Amino acid sequence: MHVHKYEKLWLIASLVLIVGFISTIVFGAVGAGVKMVDDSGGQVNASGLSDHPEFKDPGVRKVGSNEYEVYVVAQQFIFNPETIEVPANSNVTFYVTSRDVIHGFEVVGTNANTMAVPGEVSKITVQFDEPGEHGIVCNEYCGGAHHDMEGKLIVREPSNFTMGDQSSAQMTNQETNGTDEA
Numbered sequence: 001m002h003v004h005k006y007e008k009l010w011l012i013a014s015l016v017l018i019v020g021f022i023s024t025i026v027f028g029a030v031g032a033g034v035k036m037v038d039d040s041g042g043q044v045n046a047s048g049l050s051d052h053p054e055f056k057d058p059g060v061r062k063v064g065s066n067e068y069e070v071y072v073v074a075q076q077f078i079f080n081p082e083t084i085e086v087p088a089n090s091n092v093t094f095y096v097t098s099r100d101v102i103h104g105f106e107v108v109g110t111n112a113n114t115m116a117v118p119g120e121v122s123k124i125t126v127q128f129d130e131p132g133e134h135g136i137v138c139n140e141y142c143g144g145a146h147h148d149m150e151g152k153l154i155v156r157e158p159s160n161f162t163m164g165d166q167s168s169a170q171m172t173n174q175e176t177n178g179t180d181e182a
């Protein structure tokens with residue numbers, strides 16, 4: 001069978017397009033690091049957060065020389081803590097849950113963007129290389145003042161960073177137990 005030269009070209013072009021479209025979908029699903037909220041962070045009793053060892057006092061914990069954990073409770077219409085400070089060149093794992101309804105937790109300009117679901121703990125790790133400020137927004141409609149629900153994440157120069165009053169009693173214990181200073 002004879003296939004005309006132009007017909008062949010168009011066949012090839014349409015195949016290339018199809019492969020191209022499929023690759024963008026595969027990249028979006030796998031390559032971009034997008035993950036669904038799952039129960040990898042564990043579960044909690046949403047109405048018993050004040051008895052939870054970590055969520056009763058949300059905030060930043062130092063767990064290694066450049067490793068931090070941040071416990072965040074979302075509730076109508078604030079994030080607790082509202083301002084989070086971490087040093088640059090650190091790996092920060094966020095544990096986010098909600099006290100009441102479904103909220104969102106997005107650290108603008110990073111790949112941290114998750115739902116905060118009552119009873120579930122969303123766990124995301126972000127590497128912060130550069131000092132700077134990121135807004136934190138709730139992007140799940142959660143009620144009348146949803147548009148006011150915001151927080152802030154400040155990434156400080158390591159030399160300017162102190163745990164300050166973000167530290168809980170527990171954190172202080174961990175530090176005196178000999179994790180190295182950043």
Ligand SMILES: [Cu+2]
Nearest residue numbers: 138140142146
């Ligand atoms: Cu909201």
